[in-house]
Amino acid sequence: MSGIFDRLTGHGGRSSAKAAKERLIVVLSHDRADIGPGLLETIKQEIVRVISEHIDVDPATVQVSLFSEGREQHLKADIPISAASSRRKRAL
């Protein structure tokens, strides 16, 4: 419905200002932290290696990303724990 409205008002797809904002958020988070995608991948692999010594994690599900809160940069790691390792290895 909103697509029809957009077409009627001459807005092809989403607004370009929205695209500009999304692009800026991604670019600036890397600019500010001075961390490129390569370094982010290295950090991810290191985290997986260390965590895997204690619990099972599937490297494919691990996500390491940057986000901003105000002018502060955060490094966020989301590490789902594999179902098999929920009953800790240490219990063995």
Place this chain on the structure above:
Amino acid sequence: MIRLCDELRPEMDWILIDSPAGIERGFRNAIAASDTALIVTNPEVSAVRDADRIIGLLEAEQKGPGKLIINRIKPELVERGDMLDTADVLEILAVDLIGLIPEDETVLISTNRGNPAALDPKSKAGQAFRDIARRLMGEDVPFPPLNGTESLKHRLSRLIHPKGAA
């Protein structure tokens, strides 16, 4: 630069140092003696990215975060969704706002003639410049609605309350 500004300080209320664009030596020279900074940006991706870098450098030099002026705003593009609006830019850069300047051809005309736009009572940009000056002096000057959604809201509220104070 620091010595020059120290000589001027006792005689002047305000010393405005215009920094060259970019982050090279000219910028470092310009901020050497400054107490605070006004960052001027356009609502465009590359300009906002540069402004963010400048704000970062100002913070690193303990001169920041500074206050933001958004220049050359085109309300009709904002309304159409083709220009970043004020809220977007402020959210992205996370600094305080001190001025909103609309795109205004009277700026070109007055610079052609060598007359400051700030002294032209009919210039919208001139009004914005005077508002910035008053905010610098500590006055609480409201931001007039430039942005599309706001002007639409105002128009609607005028329709609903023809004499309303809204």
